[in-house]
Amino acid sequence: MKKLLVVSLAGLLLLSLCTSVLAADKIKIGFLVKQPDEPWFQDEWKYAQQAADELGFELIKIGATDGEKVLAGIDNLAAQQAQGFVICTPDVKLGPAIVAKAQAAGLKVMSVDDRFVGPDGNPMEEVHHMGISAFNIGKAVGQALVDEAAARGWDLKEVGFLRMSYDQLPTIKERTDGATEVLVGAGLPEANIFDSPMKVLDIEASMNAANITLTKHPDVKLWVVAGGNDSSAIGAVRALEGQKVPLENAIAVGINGTEAVAEFEKPEPTALIGSILLAAKQHGYGTAENMFKWIKDGVEPEKAIWTAGQLITRENYKEVMGLN
Numbered sequence: 281m282k283k284l285l286v287v288s289l290a291g292l293l294l295l296s297l298c299t300s301v302l303a304a305d306k307i308k309i310g311f312l313v314k315q316p317d318e319p320w321f322q323d324e325w326k327y328a329q330q331a332a333d334e335l336g337f338e339l340i341k342i343g344a345t346d347g348e349k350v351l352a353g354i355d356n357l358a359a360q361q362a363q364g365f366v367i368c369t370p371d372v373k374l375g376p377a378i379v380a381k382a383q384a385a386g387l388k389v390m391s392v393d394d395r396f397v398g399p400d401g402n403p404m405e406e407v408h409h410m411g412i413s414a415f416n417i418g419k420a421v422g423q424a425l426v427d428e429a430a431a432r433g434w435d436l437k438e439v440g441f442l443r444m445s446y447d448q449l450p451t452i453k454e455r456t457d458g459a460t461e462v463l464v465g466a467g468l469p470e471a472n473i474f475d476s477p478m479k480v481l482d483i484e485a486s487m488n489a490a491n492i493t494l495t496k497h498p499d500v501k502l503w504v505v506a507g508g509n510d511s512s513a514i515g516a517v518r519a520l521e522g523q524k525v526p527l528e529n530a531i532a533v534g535i536n537g538t539e540a541v542a543e544f545e546k547p548e549p550t551a552l553i554g555s556i557l558l559a560a561k562q563h564g565y566g567t568a569e570n571m572f573k574w575i576k577d578g579v580e581p582e583k584a585i586w587t588a589g590q591l592i593t594r595e596n597y598k599e600v601m602g603l604n
């Protein structure tokens with residue numbers, strides 16, 4: 281009996297030793313996002329968690345809304361003995377500081393969505409990155425606006441373009457540039473572009489920026505809206521509603537898809553007729569998986585991966601997104 285007890289105690293000890301070694305061995309990966317409240321980033325986290333569960337690593341999610349939180353987050357990861365992280369930085373100019381800190385802590389780093397900008401103002405091409413094909417996706421927004429305007433029989437010479445811009449972030453500027461190119465190419469006069477700079481990338485900032493423009497141009501009756509993401513378009517839609525612009529006189533198209541769904545689910549249509557649905561799973565699951573393989577097997581990810589998007593509308597979003 282005594283012998284049995286000793287043997288089973290020894291067995292238990294061995295088991296607990298093994299599991300603690302396993303736990304210590306488990307790869308830990310951070311995922312830092314600039315706007316944890318935005319549905320896009322919640323989706324990225326959700327899919328990164330799926331990767332963690334399926335591939336067997338620990339995911340550490342960090343809301344990094346400003347530079348201080350980013351740097352503290354990296355310290356925290358180092359203290360937890362993580363081996364790497366994926367980040368959508370709150371400010372692309374933090375790139376060099378993030379890389380320096382990651383290197384000092386021996387952490388691998390990859391950026392997602394917003395690409396780091398170096399001291400020379402150019403993208404930091406040495407840092408592995410996954411982002412959207414921003415200019416092409418902006419063009420798809422422009423095309424959706426042009427098509428809907430044509431379907432309504434509008435003359436683009438009489439249409440005002442509420443351009444919800446955020447030029448300090450290159451991926452957003454490329455998106456609004458793409459939309460602009462298509463609208464102008466289809467006949468919208470340059471003089472009808474009403475740039476509406478946003479202070480931050482959220483619905484409230486978009487509404488404020490659009491209100492300023494709309495108040496300045498009460499003579500314009502027909503409006504098209506494009507911005508860097510869904511929030512940028514939806515805030516402007518709220519401003520148009522507030523200024524009593526009739527629904528049939530306004531057309532807006534967003535980017536992300538995530539926030540647009542809530543608009544499409546409203547019983548009454550709004551001016552947001554569509555959005556370019558981005559590949560949230562690729563951005564969340566894909567980057568986390570790339571980081572995992574890099575740490576575990578030394579497989580370096582591709583230096584830059586550019587993802588595509590697809591137009592969703594009130595009519596087709598359920599089918600396209602598999603929500604049926």
Ligand code: GLA
Nearest residue numbers: 320393394411412481509536
């Ligand atoms: C930026 C935007 C997000 C989303 C991503 C996609 O980070 O702020 O809303 O569009 O790009 O890469």
